[in-house]
Amino acid sequence: GIQVEQSPPDLILQEGANSTLRCNFSDSVNNLQWFHQNPWGQLINLFYIPSGTKQNGRLSATTVATERYSLLYISSSQTTDSGVYFCAVEYDRGSTLGRLYFGRGTQLTVWP
Amino acid sequence: DSGVTQTPKHLITATGQRVTLRCSPRSGDLSVYWYQQSLDQGLQFLIQYYNGEERAKGNILERFSAQQFPDLHSELNLSSLELGDSALYFCASSPFGVRSYNEQFFGPGTRLTVL
Numbered sequence: 473g474i475q476v477e478q479s480p481p482d483l484i485l486q487e488g489a490n491s492t493l494r495c496n497f498s499d500s501v502n503n504l505q506w507f508h509q510n511p512w513g514q515l516i517n518l519f520y521i522p523s524g525t526k527q528n529g530r531l532s533a534t535t536v537a538t539e540r541y542s543l544l545y546i547s548s549s550q551t552t553d554s555g556v557y558f559c560a561v562e563y564d565r566g567s568t569l570g571r572l573y574f575g576r577g578t579q580l581t582v583w584p
Numbered sequence: 585d586s587g588v589t590q591t592p593k594h595l596i597t598a599t600g601q602r603v604t605l606r607c608s609p610r611s612g613d614l615s616v617y618w619y620q621q622s623l624d625q626g627l628q629f630l631i632q633y634y635n636g637e638e639r640a641k642g643n644i645l646e647r648f649s650a651q652q653f654p655d656l657h658s659e660l661n662l663s664s665l666e667l668g669d670s671a672l673y674f675c676a677s678s679p680f681g682v683r684s685y686n687e688q689f690f691g692p693g694t695r696l697t698v699l
Contacts, residue, residue, distance in 0.1 A: 574627035
């Protein structure tokens with residue numbers, strides 16, 4: 473199956489700092505989503521970004537599908553950004569369509 | 585709030601027991617997905633239903649089963665529970681079955697603890 477690797481596994485920042493999270497995947501993908509899992513366990517949709525660049529407030533994401541990676545940028549981080557960030561992909565190998573394959577996540581801790 | 589609802593939020597039960605987790609998709613979504621999140625396996629796809637029919641199956645144990653009802657809500661049944669089944673179970677929904685541009689939205693999850 474497809475491999476989804478996220479880096480770094482852990483990131484500790486002070487409030488106000490910027491960060492870049494990376495997601496590499498081993499096959500061509502139809503869809504790619506970024507999620508934030510907050511300390512209460514909820515998975516929150518951040519971006520649906522199979523290719524190109526999107527921005528939403530302090531967050532932006534870029535997916536370069538031809539090179540099989542995606543980046544999530546967090547600017548001016550806040551303590552509420554803490555949690556685990558997941559990248560998930562969907563790829564087409566017949567029976568694989570429809571399901572999301574998740575990376576192991578990046579654990580982000582933002583200190584005041 | 586994603587619009588996907590799951591009940592119950594927490595469930596504590598004993599080994600050997602059977603439980604049912606319930607999910608209501610976002611209004612208008614036809615597909616429902618079930619995922620399991622555990623510390624050792626991470627987030628893994630279990631099964632997908634589209635408009636009442638099973639569409640795709642992942643790493644779902646034979647002790648587990650699911651169905652989607654005519655009103656599109658779904659239930660995940662877990663039986664003969666083992667300690668290793670303790671996990672966070674997510675339901676997700678999307679507008680379509682199998683096609684591109686089919687963003688999935690996740691419910692708040694059900695935390696299952698098997699003692």
